[in-house]
Amino acid sequence: MKIELKEKKPWKRWVSISIFLILIVYAAYAVSSKSVKTVDTTTLNFQVVQSGPLDVYTKAYGELASAKERILTAPALGKVADILVRPGTKVSPDSVILRLSNPKLAQEVNEASGKLAELKAQREAFKYEQQSELLRYQGNIANIEASVEKAKLELSLNEELSRRGVASEIELKRAKLFLKQESKKLEFEKQKYQQFRGMQRYQLTQRDIIVDQQASQVALLQKQLDDMQVTAGISGSLQSLDIELGQSVQLGQSLAKVGSDEELIARLRLPQHQADQIDINAPVIINTQKGLINARITRVESIVTNGTVQAEAILDSELTSNARPALQVSSQVFIKHEENAVYITQASGLRPRSKQAAFVRYDDLLVQREVLFGELSDDKLIIREGLSVGDELAIFDATEYEQYQQLNLKN
Structure with missing residues (x-):
């Protein structure tokens, strides 16, 4: 009986070893090639970190509202016989809104x-x-x-x-x-x-x-x-009408609401995390899109709703031409004054009250740092940690460079 032995082929082992070495070399090259990336300077904007006195404001949204409001109620049982004024109409104290019959x-x-x-x-x-x-x-x-x-x-x-x-x-x-x-x-x-x-x-x-x-x-x-002839009672405008012609009403039932037009307040929604820092009589700058109105905080509620706290402000300066009840407004509410604040001008991608990776310029290099940003006040973003006065912060979309600690600058 003849036994045949298969001949060993050593070349396969060498091929496997060669492929493995090639992969190692490629990986090493890839890692080394990623260690430093070059960025064109012309694609970047730089901001110099500054220091100085700064009034810190917080942004708040809300609406204007009547400072004086009056609910009109039914003086007795009756039926709505006439409706003479519709919501939005300006009224005087003696203006007859509707008539009831009994x-x-x-x-x-x-x-x-x-x-x-x-x-x-x-x-x-x-x-x-x-x-x-x-x-x-x-x-x-x-x-x-x-x-x-x-x-x-x-x-x-x-x-x-x-x-x-x-x-x-x-x-x-x-x-x-x-x-x-x-x-x-x-x-x-x-x-x-x-x-x-x-x-x-x-x-x-x-x-x-x-x-x-x-x-x-x-x-x-x-x-x-x-009183079955229901009058406005104050000057302003009819804000709402809660009944219809021919409807029967009960004693004390709400019929309508009248609010002042010239005497207004602002109802603002303050961020919850800053509401406790705002004092009564704190200055407020209200933007109505057609001008600014100076105001001051008179009341801050303690109830939190959807991350905000309701506050009221009295308007101290002349109203803008578009000021009216229910007008949506934005505002800047004063929080505090910092004598030596460190800050930069707000730019795209920088988030207030957050910790972010940012690149700082050192000659021909950009070095990544962890920066803690504070409040945003009138386009000034306060820096709490990570940057010093005089540092040049590179402003660009650094999403694809987050894995690099350094970047080369190419002029």
């Missing part, structure tokens, strides 16, 4: 007015009755006073006759007793008169109270009836 209310006013007239007539009749009673009491007092005078005269006459020995002792005592009785009677009658007058005052006061209560009721009903 025949039952008009009837109640008439009934209440009739009852008031009746109560007033009863009070006047009572006053005349009481005056008659007063006159009767005064007549009784006058009669008793006359009787007292008569008793005094008789007593005086009896005393004179007694001195002369003409009148008897009994007649003298009778005259004294009569005078005493009439005097007591007069005193008693005067007390009754004073008590009657006091009682009369209370009774008249009670009737006056009843009349006043009815008069208040009439005034209330009459005001409700008058």
Whole structure:
């Protein structure tokens, strides 16, 4: 039996080794070729890092709103009979917005007015009755006073006759007793008169109270009836209308809203992370696209909504021509003053309050650094870490060069 042995072929091993070495050499070349990349200087912009005093502002968005607003509500049950003004129309305090109808209310006013007239007539009749009673009491007092005078005269006459020995002792005592009785009677009658007058005052006061209560009721009903003709109450414009013609409304139901046009405030949405740094009365510059308005913060809420905090600002300077309620505006809100701020002018690709890789120029090289940027204020981007005054920062799209620590510059 013949056994055949396969001949070994060493050339295959050498081919494999050669390919492996070629790959290693190519990888080394590729790595070395990526270690330094060349960039044309003409494609770059450079900014020099500066230092100096800087007012730090934060950007906030919002809208103008009426400083004075008035909700118009239904004074009573009724039905919308007329709508005279539509939203957006300028109004004065006496402008009639709409009219409500309620025949039952008009009837109640008439009934209440009739009852008031009746109560007033009863009070006047009572006053005349009481005056008659007063006159009767005064007549009784006058009669008793006359009787007292008569008793005094008789007593005086009896005393004179007694001195002369003409009148008897009994007649003298009778005259004294009569005078005493009439005097007591007069005193008693005067007390009754004073008590009657006091009682009369209370009774008249009670009737006056009843009349006043009815008069208040009439005034209330009459005001409700008058208010069925709904007026604006303030100067401005009708901002919203919540009802339709022919609709029935309940007492106190919202009908419309009126807001001032000339007296405005700004409602701004402040970034949550900066809201606690903003003081009351902080200056604000509002941009309406047709000019700037100076303002100041008057209120900052504590509730956070979608990463923002609501604030209000009073406008201190003249309004621009397009200023009106609901106008969308942007603003710069003052946060603080930095005496020696380090900053550059804002450029594309630089993000405030972020840490980014940036390239700094050293002669013919660009060296990558980690830079911590702070707030953006009026196109000035504050630098917190990573750059010094005088450094030249290269401004370009460095996305494809992030893996390089250095770049060569080609002039």
